[in-house]
Amino acid sequence: MAEWTKKDLIGLEYLSREEIEHILTVTDSFKEVNKRAVKKVPVLRGKTVVSLFYEPSTRTLASFELAARRLSCDVMSLPMKTSSVTKGETLVDTGRNIEAMNVDIIIVRHSMSGAPYVLSQALNASVVNAGDGWHEHPTQALLDMYTIKKKLGKIEGLKVCIIGDIAHSRVARSNIWGLTKLGAKVTLCAPKMLLPMGVEKFGVNATSNLDEAIKDADAINVLRMQFERDSTTAFPEKRKYIQDYSITSEVLAKAKKDIVVMHPGPINRGIEMSSEVADGENSVILEQVTNGVAVRMAVLYLVSNGKEKL
C-alpha cells in the first residue's frame, strides 16, 4: 500500500491510481463508524478545520462538517459572501489569516477554477477542494466511485456513463480522471455543445445518442442541468433536452436491469431525471450522500498527515 504523502486534495487528475484506491480503502473503516450509535472517533482530536465557501452549498458543506466532527475536529465554517472578501482581501490573504490562527485544514469551495490550487501552494495548512469552477470536485467523484464499488464490487472494466452538461461540470471532470485511472470505460453523453472542448483527449468515449450511451452501461451519473446559467454560453432548448436526455423509466427499460443510477444532487426532478427513476430501485442517490461523509472523513484524515505540495 502506497503511503499517503500529500497535504492537499485538489483534484483526481493529480492523484495516482494507488492513491485513489487508498482513499477508497480508508473510507471503508470510516463508513463503519457512521453506522455506530456513537458516531465519533478521536482520530483528529484537537485539529481545527475551517471551511471557506465562496459559493453556496448545503449538501457538501454539511457532509464535510459532519465528517470533520465525527473525526473529533473543531470545525468552523465561513460563508465568504458576508466577510472580508467583499472588502477586497485577496484569496491568499484570507487563507494566510486563517492559517495564522493555527488552523490545520481549510476546505474551499470557489466559483473560480484553480482557487484551491493557488491556496494550496501558498499555505502550509492542508487544503481540500470542495469544488472549484468547472475544474474539479474530487470528493464528489470519490464518493461516486466508492458507491459504484460497493454496489458492483469493482470499478475496473465497468462501463460508466456521465450524462448532462459535462462542459461546465467539475463533477464530470473529477469522475473522468478518477474512473479512467481505475480502469473504467467512461462514456460522456450530451448534446455536442455541452461536451467539453478537446473531449477526444480526456481518454473517454463521447456520444450525443442516449440510447447508445446507456445500452450496456453498468452505471450512469446524471448531472444537474442548470438552464439558468449565464447567457454567454450556448445552451440547448429545455424541452428538447428533456425529450432527448432526461432519464425516465422508458429510457432505463433499454438499459441493463441492474444499472446503477447516480446523481450528485440537487436533482431537478422532471428535467434531467424523472421522479420514478430518482426514487426507483436502481437509484443509489441517497447512498451516495451517506458514503460522502465517510469519503470526506477518509480525505480529512489522510491530508492531515500529509506534508507534500503538488
Add this chain to the structure above:
Amino acid sequence: MKYLIKNAKIIDPSNKLDGKFDILISGGKIAKIAEKITDKAEKTIDAEGKTALPGFVDIHVHFRQPGYEAKETILTGSRCAVKGGFTHVLMMPNTRPPIDCEKVITEVNRIIGKDSINNVYIASAITKKREGKELSDFGAYKKLGIKAISDDGDSIADEKIMELALKTAKKEDLLVISHCEDRKLSANGVMNEGFISSKLGLNGMPKSAEYKIVQRDIELAKKTGAKLHIAHVSCKESCEIIKKAKKEGVKVTAETAPHYFALTEENCQTYDTRTKMSPPLRTQKDVEFIKKSLADGTLDAIATDHAPHGFHDKYVEFDRAEFGIIGLETALSVTIMELIEKKIITWQKLVDLMSTNPAKILGITPPQIKEGADADITIIDASKEWKMFAEDVVSKSKNSPFLKKPLRGFVEYVFVGGKLKLAEGKLLRC
C-alpha cells in the same frame, strides 16, 4: 567623454566585420573601429570574449506612467530596458489618463526628458480615451513628433472607425499598431481555448479572436495603403495571413514576443498567473510556427510587450489576475536560448529582429556599429549563465515566468548615445 572598447566581436548585418575589433567612442559617436586602437580614453572596457551588438529596440512596452506608477514609471521602465540591452523603446498609451492628446503627450515627454536613461518614444492612442469611438487629433500628433499610434490592449471593434483611422494615419504618415483581439470571441477568456483550458475549467480565448482581426486589419491596410504593424502575434494562423499579405505587397509588419516562442498553454497548468497574457500562450505547434516565421521574415521583430503588474494584481485567482508579464530584462536570454542555440536564426538575424527591423518599422535610424554612427551599443556575454531573482529585477513589477529559471546570455554594457549606462551588468548612476 571617450571610451575604448577592446577586443569585441562585432555583429552588425549592415557592417560585416569579422574578428575582434576595438571601438572608440567619442562625443556620443562611434569615432573609430579598428583591429587595434591606441588612442587614450577616460575609460577602457575589456570586451574579450564578449559581443558588441547595435542597441536593441523594443517597439512594445508598457511604462504605466501616468496613472499606474505603482506598477512601473518611465524612470524604472527605462532603467529596466537598459538592463535588458534596449537603447530605444516605444511605450504604449494605455495609461491613466490615456496618452491621447497634446496635453498628455507634452506631460509624458516632460517626464521622459527628466527621468529616462535611454530613448523613449510614445505611441499615442488612435481614439480618444482609447474608447474606439472617435479618432484622436492625428495632425497634432505629427506636430509633436509622434511616429506611431495604437489603442493597444484593445482592438478598435468598429471596422469603420479602424478604416477611418488607417486612412487618416496614411495622410499623416503615422504607423498604426494593432492589438488584434475580437472581444466577442475572446469574451471572459483567460487562456488559449482547447483541451487544457477545458481540463482546467478556465474560459478559453480562441485563436480566431486574434487572426480574424489580423485578417480584417490587413484588408483595411490594403484598401487604405496605410502602414500597419501587427502587435504580439501568437498563433500559426496569424502568421499565415501575414505571410500571404506580404506576398501581395500589403504594407504590413509584425512582431511577436519571447514568451510566444518559449512557452505554451501547458505552462498554465499550475494556475500560475505569470502565464496569463493577451493574446494567450498557445500550443507547441504555434510555437514552432512562430519560430519558423521569425526565421523566414514573416515576423519582422521581437518586442517584449513588457507589461508590469503589482504582486496583488497577479497573486490571485487565475480568472481575476491581470493580463501580461514583464519582459525587457529576459528578452535577450530567451531569444538566445530558444532561437540561436536551437539554430532557428543566426546572430545577424537576431540583430535584425531586435534592433534594425523594429527601428525601421518605427521610422527611426537603426542603431549601427559603424564609424560616425550614434554610439548605441549593447555588449553581451552570450554564454554567461544567470538567474533572475525577484530582488534583482529592475522593473518595479516582478511578474515574470522566467524568475529563478536558468538563463543564458547576459547584457554586460550598454551605451546610449555614447554614454555608458550599464557596466558589468549593473546600472550606473547617471
